[in-house]
Amino acid sequence: MKEKKVTIKDVAQESGVAVSTVSHVLNGTAKISDATKNRVLEVIRAMNYIPSNRKARGGGASSKVIGMMLADMTNEFYSRCTNAVMNAAAAENYSVLIGEIAYDYKREYMCVEAMIEKGVEGIIFTGGAMDANIIRRANKSIPVVLCDRKLMGTPFPTVTTDNVTIMRDLVALLSTWGYTKLGYVSESLELHNLKERFLGFKIGVEENGLRLQDQHTLILPKHRTDKVTTANQCLKEYMEKHTAKDLPEVFVTTSDLIAIGVSSALKENGLRIPEDIGITGFDDISVAAHLDPPLTTVAQNMNELGLYSFRNVLNLIHGTAIGIPHSVVDAKIITRGSVLGNRLPLYGVEETN
Numbered sequence: 501m502k503e504k505k506v507t508i509k510d511v512a513q514e515s516g517v518a519v520s521t522v523s524h525v526l527n528g529t530a531k532i533s534d535a536t537k538n539r540v541l542e543v544i545r546a547m548n549y550i551p552s553n554r555k556a557r558g559g560g561a562s563s564k565v566i567g568m569m570l571a572d573m574t575n576e577f578y579s580r581c582t583n584a585v586m587n588a589a590a591a592e593n594y595s596v597l598i599g600e601i602a603y604d605y606k607r608e609y610m611c612v613e614a615m616i617e618k619g620v621e622g623i624i625f626t627g628g629a630m631d632a633n634i635i636r637r638a639n640k641s642i643p644v645v646l647c648d649r650k651l652m653g654t655p656f657p658t659v660t661t662d663n664v665t666i667m668r669d670l671v672a673l674l675s676t677w678g679y680t681k682l683g684y685v686s687e688s689l690e691l692h693n694l695k696e697r698f699l700g701f702k703i704g705v706e707e708n709g710l711r712l713q714d715q716h717t718l719i720l721p722k723h724r725t726d727k728v729t730t731a732n733q734c735l736k737e738y739m740e741k742h743t744a745k746d747l748p749e750v751f752v753t754t755s756d757l758i759a760i761g762v763s764s765a766l767k768e769n770g771l772r773i774p775e776d777i778g779i780t781g782f783d784d785i786s787v788a789a790h791l792d793p794p795l796t797t798v799a800q801n802m803n804e805l806g807l808y809s810f811r812n813v814l815n816l817i818h819g820t821a822i823g824i825p826h827s828v829v830d831a832k833i834i835t836r837g838s839v840l841g842n843r844l845p846l847y848g849v850e851e852t853n
Contacts (some may be wrong), residue, residue, distance in 0.1 A: 506549045508617045515543045520641040520793045523616055529641065565595045566813055567615035569608060571628035572725045573600045575757065576785040577802060581626055581647060584806025592814060612638045621812040625649055629689070643816030647809040648800075650692040657816070659808045661800050663696035664703070666831040667752075670780060670798060671704025673751055673833060677841025679778065683716035683741050683748030685731060685762055687755070688723050697754050697782070716748045720758075731761030738804040739769045747771075750778035750839060754798055756785045763791070763838070778839035793837030804829045 512519045517536060523538045524530040532540075541550075564604045568585055570578045586596045597620055599611030612634055615623060621642040625635060626724050638644050639656065646658045674682065682705060688697050705712045718738060724730050731753070751766075753759040759781035763773055771777050773793055781788060784799035815822050835841070 504674040506547045507585050508549070510669060511540065511547060511549050514547065515540045519613070519616065520637070522798070523641045527619070530797035540709045553649075563619040563621055564593055565597055565618070565620050566810070566817075567599060567620040567623040569599045569611060569623060569625045569628060570598060570600050571603055571626065571723070573598070575727075576788065577755075577783045577800065578626055580802040581806040581809075584803045585624060585810045588807050588810040594651070594722050594814075600626050602725055603628060605634070609634050616641050621787065621817045624809045624813055626809070627693075643813055645809050645813040645816070647805055648693055651690070657822055657825045659805055659812065659829065660693065661805070662691050662828050663701035666798050666833070667697045667700030668707070670833055671701055672708055673835075673841075674778075674780075674839065675704075675710060677839065679710075679734060679750045681711050681749045683718070683751040684712070685718045685720075685734070685751055685753045685758055687720045687727070687758065691723070694754055701752060710743050715742075727755060727757035728764075730762040731758040732765045735762050735765030736768070739765060744776070747777055750780065754782050756781035756783045756788045756795060759795055759797070760787075760791065774838050774840045780839060784834055788834075789836065791838070796838045797834050798831050798837045799834050800831050801829045
C-alpha cells in the first residue's frame, strides 16, 4: 500500500500550531519563538515532511512562484488579466499558480490553503468572492494584492478600474445621443466593482435628468459562470411582463457577456438592435466587435490591471514599499453599432468601425 503523504496540516496538528506558523518557520517570513520553531522543526524531521516547493531545492530559497485566484477562467476578462500577470512574472523569472474559485467561498478557501502549502510567495486575488477572512488568513503567511476587487476597511493593496466615472460618462454620452429612458442589467451587487458601476450609472441618470424606473432595473440574484445563459433567461422572463412600448430605449449592462445574453433575448422577441432598442456592455472582450451589431462597450485595460497587480505583489515579496497602494486604471468607451447616435466627440470615447 502506498504510504500517505505527510502534509503541512499534519505537521501543524502534531506541533500544536497553525498551518501559517509552520509556513513561517519554513520560509522565515515572521518572527517565531525559538521554542516553537524548534518544536516544529523536530516534527518535520520526525515525520519526514518535505514541502512541495522545496523538493527540488533546499533551504529557504525563494520558490519564484506566485498564486493567482480567478473568479472564472472561462471569462475573457479574467484570462486576459492572467495573461498580463504571467507575462510580467516571466520577465522576472517567476511562475504563476492559478486557482479558479467559480464564485465559491469554500473553493476559494481550499485554493488558498493549497497555494500556501505549495509555497507561493504571494497571491493576487482577482474578482470573485467577498470573504475578507479568507484574504486575511492568506496575508498572515504571505503578501496579497487585490485586482478588480475591493474589501472596504481592509489595508490590502488594490488595482481597480474607475467604475463610477466611466459609467457616469457612458450615461452622459447616451444622453447626448438622445436616449432618455434607460434600463439596467447587472449581476449581483455583492461585489464592490458592480456596486460602483451601479452608483456611477445612477449619478449619470440624475445629472442628465434621465428616467430610471425600478421595473427596468434588473439585478441577477447570484454570480454564476454561465453569464450569457443567466442574462438571457432573465430577459425572457422580463419580456413576458412587458410590451415593446413599455421597454426602455437602451439597456446598459455590466459586462459584455450579460449584454450578449440580453441581446439574444431581445432579438428572439422580434426587437431590432439598435433601431428598436440599444444596448451597451462592459469589458470589451474580443467578440464584442464581431457581434451583430457590434457592441458599444467600456474597455477595461486588462493588461495594466494585471501588470500593476504583479508589480505590487513583487514589491511586497521583496519588502519594497508600494508607491500607490490603491491604483486606479483608466477605462474608455468604445462606440459601435448597438446604439444610435451622432458619435459626437467626447473625452475618453473611442469610436471603432
